[in-house]
Amino acid sequence: MVLGRTGKSETWFTEYQTDSLSLGLRIHSVLQSKTTGFQELLVVETETYGRLLALDGAVQTTARDEYVYHEMITHVPLFMLDAPKKVAVIGGGDGGAIREILKHPTVEEAHLVEIDAEVVDTARQYFPEISVALGDPRAHVHYADGIEWVKNARDLDVIIVDSTDPVGAAQGLFQAQFYQTIAGALTQDGILVAQSESPFLHQDLIRQMRDGMRTAFSEVRLYCAAIPTYPSGFWSFLMASNHPTAPSARTMGTNIETRYWTPDLQTAAFVLPRFVEELMA
């Protein structure tokens, strides 16, 4: 980019997180901007958060804060189990969730079910540190509709719904019917985790997802993490199962390397602010 009179690029990426709320990031370059069969895909280099992937204008991941989301959507459910073997990620084409899942030595199969192959291609090209584990022999990439794929899946220990926001193609990933299908694809002790947006901004959606999960699961819990590039900076995850969950004994002694998740956060992430507790009542 040409530099302005301040000696800085004068080009910004702006996400309208709602129609009255925006996040602006100064960028150095646009690395990719294309229309795939499913969405608008943009890769820019930002000053504050490094390389950034946006889909339909919404930040999906950045090089500098991606670890929060990817660690928290994976390690929390996986550490509830003594020996997770078979895990699937619906969405999550950047590969970050797969990278974290494969840090668990018991995992034999990590399936990535991404509808848009161009997201995976882009991650491989522009986010090698995020997509790094997609070449692992335990990783299986399926370019498919997550809803259809889950219908034929069985015996999964963990299913992670790493979706975009609930608009367009992703809407079905937030419905009760999908959670019922997921329940059929999990083992008896299996766990579903889905990203469930911001407790400050998306309370109706969280209640809808909570109610949908309750049609298929006896236990539905919510936990949170701080993600600066997502709307409000505070994000939630709904976890559903048909048995009470508690951290596995292997949690405390783990040598898995993380930058956000810790053994103590495995429990503390479920300790919610009162207004979020009330969302789950």
Next chain:
Amino acid sequence: MVLGRTGKSETWFTEYQTDSLSLGLRIHSVLQSKTTGFQELLVVETETYGRLLALDGAVQTTARDEYVYHEMITHVPLFMLDAPKKVAVIGGGDGGAIREILKHPTVEEAHLVEIDAEVVDTARQYFPEISVALGDPRAHVHYADGIEWVKNARDLDVIIVDSTDPVGAAQGLFQAQFYQTIAGALTQDGILVAQSESPFLHQDLIRQMRDGMRTAFSEVRLYCAAIPTYPSGFWSFLMASNHPTAPSARTMGTNIETRYWTPDLQTAAFVLPRFVEELMA
């Protein structure tokens, strides 16, 4: 404001949180915009977060998320003590911290030490629900320089540094010398809490404050809360004392009304993400 072609106001408030990162909020009206003896003061009505107070362009408080900051900067230190009686707030001219402090029935004196009387006047006029407790007979408002005021203060159970960002007049509130003065104004069991900015964006400052507090206190701990209108949405507070702190027995049975703080968060707020733990190492 005149409405644009979308039927919405086309006027926005934009905070440049760093020179490469901005938060934009659609506004309905500008209620006050003036230069005080100390700073630029702005009150606007936003669509997303209601009424907003900015000083020198930085969001200080909004009607819809102020409870997070005000509850977490006060209840966490106060619930470490069995019977806090005398508390001071340095800065915090909106009165929100005083409102929360006075929910503790043992408190006899809550001192507000604000350098800029126009901030207090503005809070009284435009934020009645935040400044509501300033008329309480236990509340004492001092229009003074916090550093000078603390030099003559004694026997405080808790001192809360509710400052603006560390630029201009507020810089002295982030220095080791100020923390040493505070140590002299506290009781033996007294506690200092200071807002310490974002763990994502202001790591050097947090380390500097940590080191400054360690020159005057044996125990320095950090806790966090989610504040959507502050940079990165994730905020930290440093707590310092000359004795190990633990939640008072009155914490669990409290009937203090809150929207963010809970008895369980009193402990869980100190369980930090790994990268924040490392900041305190």
